[in-house]
Amino acid sequence: MSIYLGVNIDHIATLRQARGTRYPDPIQAAIEAEQAGADSITLHLREDRRHIQERDVAMLSDILQTKMNLEMAVTEEMLAMAEKYRPADCCLVPEKREELTTEGGLDVAGQLSRMQQACQRLAEANVRVSLFIDPDLAQIDAAVACGVPVVELHTGRYADAETDAEAEHELAIIAQAAKQAHERGLQVNAGHGLHYHNTQKIAAIPELVELNIGHAIVARSVFTGFQAAVREMKQLMQDARRR
Numbered sequence: 001m002s003i004y005l006g007v008n009i010d011h012i013a014t015l016r017q018a019r020g021t022r023y024p025d026p027i028q029a030a031i032e033a034e035q036a037g038a039d040s041i042t043l044h045l046r047e048d049r050r051h052i053q054e055r056d057v058a059m060l061s062d063i064l065q066t067k068m069n070l071e072m073a074v075t076e077e078m079l080a081m082a083e084k085y086r087p088a089d090c091c092l093v094p095e096k097r098e099e100l101t102t103e104g105g106l107d108v109a110g111q112l113s114r115m116q117q118a119c120q121r122l123a124e125a126n127v128r129v130s131l132f133i134d135p136d137l138a139q140i141d142a143a144v145a146c147g148v149p150v151v152e153l154h155t156g157r158y159a160d161a162e163t164d165a166e167a168e169h170e171l172a173i174i175a176q177a178a179k180q181a182h183e184r185g186l187q188v189n190a191g192h193g194l195h196y197h198n199t200q201k202i203a204a205i206p207e208l209v210e211l212n213i214g215h216a217i218v219a220r221s222v223f224t225g226f227q228a229a230v231r232e233m234k235q236l237m238q239d240a241r242r243r
């Protein structure tokens with residue numbers, strides 16, 4: 001089964017916001033990513049607007065040739081954004097203003113009623129809902145209870161592992177969670193902290209359908225160009241899946 005690449009363009013916008021300029025433009029990055037073989041474009045509209053701006057969401061909702069995966073917190077402001085721009089996919093993620101980056105998966109099980117209402121609202125807007133969760137059976141079952149078709153497994157603990165043994169342990173947890181989620185009829189995606197040296201083992205997990213990768217691709221593009229960075233990541237994923 002194929003594995004698809006969602007390119008997250010947040011950190012193109014981080015570079016733009018660093019000086020308040022018009023460049024580099026995430027719109028150009030999205031177009032180049034699609035030309036290089038990206039299967040979708042992911043962008044995270046944060047409450048603090050540290051990188052992606054509403055203008056980016058508005059423009060990309062008009063021009064993307066593949067599809068938009070809009071990441072957002074579960075807030076009234078963001079749910080209204082999803083209803084306004086109607087992305088193909090909306091990935092609900094946890095968010096804290098003080099965090100450097102996403103620190104874990106959404107606690108769906110601990111706020112089930114609130115999550116069910118949010119998912120229902122997005123489904124009624126014809127937005128496909130994905131829940132960004134830790135690779136944990138209780139969270140997988142809670143996602144099923146929300147009636148969503150997709151989950152994205154948080155790979156941050158695997159990516160941040162300090163030893164090979166710890167990485168292998170986290171990889172086994174992700175592989176087991178992917179199997180459990182697949183068995184429950186969910187589309188299983190994964191992402192966070194994946195780069196050119198740790199993605200292969202994740203891509204080899206047969207139940208995974210899509211990997212969302214951003215920071216490492218943007219970083220690599222500084223030296224190779226954005227299209228080359230995207231092409232290399234996609235080829236790496238496909239080679240790993242074929243092995």
Ligand SMILES: CC(=O)[C@@H](O)[C@H](O)COP(=O)(O)O
Binds near residue numbers: 010132
């Ligand atoms: C949910 C996730 O892991 C990322 O897609 C998210 O976008 C990380 O936030 P930053 O892009 O702001 O680092």
Ligand SMILES: NCC(=O)COP(=O)(O)O
Binds near residue numbers: 042190193194214215
């Ligand atoms: N959901 C993960 C994502 O979109 C990209 O995360 P990262 O590769 O920037 O860590």
